[in-house]
Amino acid sequence: MPSLNVNGKVLQYEADPGTPLLWVLREQLGLTGTKYGCGIAQCGSCTVHIDGVPTRSCIRTVESVGASEKIVTIEGLSPDGRHPVQKAWAELDVPQCGFCQSGMIMAAAALLQSKPNPTDAEIDAAMTNICRCGTYNRVRAAIKVVAGGGDPKRAGLDIQHANASGASGTSAKEAV
Amino acid sequence: MATPLSRRRFLQASAASAGSLVVGFHIPFAGVASAQPATAPEVNAWVVVRPDDTVVIRIVRSEMGQGTLTGLAQLVAEELECDWSRVTTEYPTPGQSLARNRVWGNFSTGGSRGIRESQDYVRKGGATARMMLVQAAASEWNVPVAECTVANGVITHKPSGRTTTYGKVAGAAGKLAPPADVPLKDPKDWKLAGKRLARLDTVEKTNGSIVYGMDLKLPGMLNAAIVDCPVFGGKVKSVNADAVMKRAGVVKVVRVGDSAVAVVADTWWRAKTALEALPIEWDYGPNAKASSAEFAKVLAAGLDGKDAVVGNQVGDAQAAIAAAPRKLEAVYAYPHQNHATMEPMNATARWTPERCEVWTPTQNGEAALAATSEAAGLPQAKCDVYKLPLGGGFGRRGAVHDWVRQAVAVAKEMPGTPVKLLWSREEDMLHGRYHPVTQCKLVAGLDEKGEITALSMRISGQSILAGVAPQNVKDGRDPVVFQGLNASGPEASIGYTFPALLIDHAMRNPHVPPGFWRGVNLNQNAIYLECFLDEIAHATQQDPLALRRKLMAKHPKHLAVLNAAAERAGWGKPLPAGMHRGIAQTMGFGSYVAAVAEVSVSKDGVLKVHRIVAATDPGHAVNPQQIEAQVEGSFAYGLSAALFGACTVKDGRIEQTNFHDYPVVRMEHMPKVETVIVPSGGFWGGVGEPTIAVAAPAVLNAIFAATGKRIRDLPLAKHSLKA
Numbered sequence: 077m078p079s080l081n082v083n084g085k086v087l088q089y090e091a092d093p094g095t096p097l098l099w100v101l102r103e104q105l106g107l108t109g110t111k112y113g114c115g116i117a118q119c120g121s122c123t124v125h126i127d128g129v130p131t132r133s134c135i136r137t138v139e140s141v142g143a144s145e146k147i148v149t150i151e152g153l154s155p156d157g158r159h160p161v162q163k164a165w166a167e168l169d170v171p172q173c174g175f176c177q178s179g180m181i182m183a184a185a186a187l188l189q190s191k192p193n194p195t196d197a198e199i200d201a202a203m204t205n206i207c208r209c210g211t212y213n214r215v216r217a218a219i220k221v222v223a224g225g226g227d228p229k230r231a232g233l234d235i236q237h238a239n240a241s242g243a244s245g246t247s248a249k250e251a252v
Numbered sequence: 253m254a255t256p257l258s259r260r261r262f263l264q265a266s267a268a269s270a271g272s273l274v275v276g277f278h279i280p281f282a283g284v285a286s287a288q289p290a291t292a293p294e295v296n297a298w299v300v301v302r303p304d305d306t307v308v309i310r311i312v313r314s315e316m317g318q319g320t321l322t323g324l325a326q327l328v329a330e331e332l333e334c335d336w337s338r339v340t341t342e343y344p345t346p347g348q349s350l351a352r353n354r355v356w357g358n359f360s361t362g363g364s365r366g367i368r369e370s371q372d373y374v375r376k377g378g379a380t381a382r383m384m385l386v387q388a389a390a391s392e393w394n395v396p397v398a399e400c401t402v403a404n405g406v407i408t409h410k411p412s413g414r415t416t417t418y419g420k421v422a423g424a425a426g427k428l429a430p431p432a433d434v435p436l437k438d439p440k441d442w443k444l445a446g447k448r449l450a451r452l453d454t455v456e457k458t459n460g461s462i463v464y465g466m467d468l469k470l471p472g473m474l475n476a477a478i479v480d481c482p483v484f485g486g487k488v489k490s491v492n493a494d495a496v497m498k499r500a501g502v503v504k505v506v507r508v509g510d511s512a513v514a515v516v517a518d519t520w521w522r523a524k525t526a527l528e529a530l531p532i533e534w535d536y537g538p539n540a541k542a543s544s545a546e547f548a549k550v551l552a553a554g555l556d557g558k559d560a561v562v563g564n565q566v567g568d569a570q571a572a573i574a575a576a577p578r579k580l581e582a583v584y585a586y587p588h589q590n591h592a593t594m595e596p597m598n599a600t601a602r603w604t605p606e607r608c609e610v611w612t613p614t615q616n617g618e619a620a621l622a623a624t625s626e627a628a629g630l631p632q633a634k635c636d637v638y639k640l641p642l643g644g645g646f647g648r649r650g651a652v653h654d655w656v657r658q659a660v661a662v663a664k665e666m667p668g669t670p671v672k673l674l675w676s677r678e679e680d681m682l683h684g685r686y687h688p689v690t691q692c693k694l695v696a697g698l699d700e701k702g703e704i705t706a707l708s709m710r711i712s713g714q715s716i717l718a719g720v721a722p723q724n725v726k727d728g729r730d731p732v733v734f735q736g737l738n739a740s741g742p743e744a745s746i747g748y749t750f751p752a753l754l755i756d757h758a759m760r761n762p763h764v765p766p767g768f769w770r771g772v773n774l775n776q777n778a779i780y781l782e783c784f785l786d787e788i789a790h791a792t793q794q795d796p797l798a799l800r801r802k803l804m805a806k807h808p809k810h811l812a813v814l815n816a817a818a819e820r821a822g823w824g825k826p827l828p829a830g831m832h833r834g835i836a837q838t839m840g841f842g843s844y845v846a847a848v849a850e851v852s853v854s855k856d857g858v859l860k861v862h863r864i865v866a867a868t869d870p871g872h873a874v875n876p877q878q879i880e881a882q883v884e885g886s887f888a889y890g891l892s893a894a895l896f897g898a899c900t901v902k903d904g905r906i907e908q909t910n911f912h913d914y915p916v917v918r919m920e921h922m923p924k925v926e927t928v929i930v931p932s933g934g935f936w937g938g939v940g941e942p943t944i945a946v947a948a949p950a951v952l953n954a955i956f957a958a959t960g961k962r963i964r965d966l967p968l969a970k971h972s973l974k975a
Contacts (some may be wrong), residue, residue, distance in 0.1 A: 084933065095521055103475075109744075114677045115677055121594060152462075165458045171317070171457035173595075173645075174456075174641070175593075200921075204918055207888070208646070209889075233880075
């Protein structure tokens with residue numbers, strides 16, 4: 077049985093030849109955080125990392141992914157959901173409906189890995205994911221928060237995290 | 253399961269065995285045997301307090317990214333005086349609501365009404381629960397209620413210093429009769445509402461754990477892909493199911509109604525690829541030759557048709573225009589749009605002769621339940637709908653539940669087996685409920701000084717109500733057509749006074765099914781009026797803001813918002829070379845909005861929208877940081893349509909199939925958006941939609957300022973802005 081290296085684990089799967097990696101992740105491996113949005117690599121909802129490279133998994137056939145290539149999905153970006161990008165996303169309340177946000181976060185994490193302090197033009201070029209709710213400005217702000225060391229005050233949004241289910245239990249004003 | 257399903261509890265249920273799942277979904281409330289650990293009984297329909305002082309607030313409006321879940325919880329918690337850090341929310345099901353005589357009111361989440369149309373009763377729900385909880389404590393202590401105070405869910409008897417918590421008295425409180433008189437706080441005393449609180453549902457959207465409709469997995473579930481006749485009104489002539497039945501994983505080929513075919517398989521990918529390989533012969537029916545080009549001619553004829561219905565009239569505008577020494581005339585056009593939610597339509601259904609259940613992202617649980625019941629052939633009492641998070645709504649998932657009917661029809665062919673139906677993006681593009689197509693002819697009469705003596709505005713085109721709720725169209729009148737143009741009223745009134753005015757509508761309905769699309773008719777109405785006013789201003793050498801101010805003297809709320817936007821944007825002050833401004837205002841969904849756009853257009857015709865200043869007066873601002881998020885998002889949606897969006901028809905079918913030919917705004921196009929919130933109090937307006945309508949006219953007017961080109965036929969992508 078063929079296998080994939082996903083989020084640090086070697087996982088076996090069964091799929092017909094030509095099946096996109098996206099659908100193996102979602103339907104065989106139960107990793108539904110990676111979304112189907114268009115199926116033609118237009119929207120980026122299906123973005124995962126393959127050996128660190130942001131990849132649109134809806135057009136990448138599963139058999140073209142070698143067993144040694146390391147795939148990271150939103151579920152494996154960090155052990156506890158506290159990757160700096162995820163933290164900034166939560167601090168700034170970036171998501172609206174949230175459907176595109178796994179892909180956005182994966183694209184942003186890859187961008188910041190290769191360019192720790194991206195310019196606006198570099199953000200435009202790397203962040204080609206579609207969001208219909210229109211979270212782009214907060215996506216940009218969150219990327220800059222991460223680039224600037226993680227202080228959400230930099231975004232100037234003044235969001236109060238009073239609720240336990242919120243980002244940190246502290247106000248973005250107070251948080252360091 | 254003892255209470256309505258919260259998302260987390262739902263996930264637990266999904267992970268549980270089929271047996272407990274069935275029990276969990278069938279038993280709505282406390283006191284009934286349940287496979288899940290019992291939770292606390294409710295204080296009232298809106299509030300459950302658990303022994304650990306966790307507060308569960310029940311919401312029936314759907315969360316689709318607009319923040320209504322958090323905003324409504326803030327309003328309940330404000331009156332409840334509970335500890336916000338212990339608040340969670342859950343969705344009662346429409347079946348539970350039906351069984352309790354609709355105790356939670358309307359489920360419909362559209363028209364920017366989530367907060368504005370439920371604020372009163374949810375606040376009363378919170379206040380009622382607070383009064384009952386305090387009464388329970390007072391009774392236990394045998395002291396007068398008036399001697400007790402409450403803060404953060406802790407009740408204190410002042411004279412004795414005794415304290416208790418909501419969690420300790422919730423059981424007793426739930427047995428009390430609710431008070432008859434429930435006063436609400438003055439908004440100026442709010443402590444939670446009105447604050448820039450973080451959303452309650454963010455973290456699960458950053459780690460992949462939130463389960464959208466598309467992500468649901470039930471034990472034994474199969475997956476279905478569907479294709480409906482690409483030509484609206486067409487039918488399936490024949491299907492050769494044998495051609496795909498031997499493919500791996502394929503379980504069944506199902507005819508759905510007379511126009512669609514679904515393939516059911518073990519995985520969706522196998523269902524979809526089998527469907528693509530399935531030989532289907534279509535009868536394209538009476539619309540096989542229909543086209544947008546032909547329909548544009550019908551609309552153009554309607555601009556002078558004699559059958560128009562009047563929406564707003566002052567004096568005799570036609571006579572005044574005929575007598576005017578100078579006239580201005582322009583014709584505008586706005587195309588069909590698709591909602592293009594990021595998550596394509598989907599629903600999971602399980603049907604048996606005794607019961608039908610549906611799991612789906614919906615903006616209206618009650619409408620989804622009605623659709624389920626009809627498709628299932630079972631009374632609503634034998635059905636229920638479990639709402640899942642929506643990957644976008646924008647109106648597509650509200651009025652018409654075509655995908656739910658399909659899912660139930662497929663599930664009905666396989667009794668007892670849950671089937672998840674998921675549309676491909678292509679199916680979603682070809683079977684939308686499209687923003688209506690219209691044209692508009694505007695004529696202004698001007699006197700010798702260039703003052704407007706009369707304005708006429710003839711809208712020709714499609715009625716949403718005629719397609720969605722024809723019973724609400726009386727004598728050819730669809731009142732929704734006149735959004736933002738009404739004479740007066742709290743919903744969507746025009747912000748100008750003209751000496752004479754005639755706004756009418758000649759209904760012309762193509763075969764393309766219409767729907768409510770974020771902002772609805774306010775979108776094109778604001779373009780038509782606001783761009784034409786800009787034309788008048790330039791033709792009469794007046795500043796566009798000054799002209800508006802003159803016409804708005806009797807509309808102080810509209811004017812205040814316009815001024816707020818203009819002042820923040822620095823209207824009239826010099827801009828850097830190459831930058832130009834445009835302005836627009838309107839009113840809709842109960843709120844007053846205005847925007848100033850700053851754009852540049854290069855010699856090669858490349859448009860850049862640099863900055864938008866948007867102002868809104870929604871009466872009350874329940875969560876300003878979420879209002880800002882909605883305003884920003886509305887510009888992404890509005891500019892997507894203005895810059896790129898058009899669904900066109902050729903040979904009876906929509907030509908655009910995916911995001912490559914229905915492009916939308918991406919990061920590189922997104923302007924900086926500054927939101928100015930000026931809540932003036934005394935009314936409740938919506939937030940999700942109104943500002944979308946000023947996106948296009950503000951930018952189009954700025955483009956004129958930059959280039960002298962007046963774009964009257966959208967989208968902009970059809971035109972060259974080259975110098």
